[in-house]
Amino acid sequence: MGTANVRYSDAELEEFRSLINEKIEKAQHDLELIKSAYMNDHNNGTEDTAPTFKAFDEGSEVMSKESNSQLAIRQEKFIRDLKNALIRIENKTYGVCRVTGKLINKKRLELVPHATLSIEAKNMQK
Secondary structure, three states: OHHHHOOOOHHHHHHHHHHHHHHHHHHHHHHHHHHHHHHHHHOOOOOOOOHHHHHHHHHHHHHHHHHHHHHHHHHHHHHHHHHHHHHHHHOOOOOEOOOOOOEOOHHHHHHOOOOOOOHHHHHHHO
């Protein structure tokens, strides 16, 4: 059976590699922003001049710390997934559905470059 060698061409893999590298760069930048926002939560009070706003803000501050750390965790996972995708590019297994063994649609990979499942396989999971 000739399905064993179904994969994206080296040229296509290179396109995906640069797309993923761009996404990793942006994701790491976003992660820095999330982390610095989180850090800035800790030194508030000095530059804040509106005490009424401050009192009102207390509740949402706790909320934002939680959501910031959730965001950071999600962002770190996203970066890890993207780096794993680069490894699959090295192994030339990138873009192959881990369930069906078929190629994942190129449009899907452009939107979700770390995808390891085709839409078909994803639908089977439901």
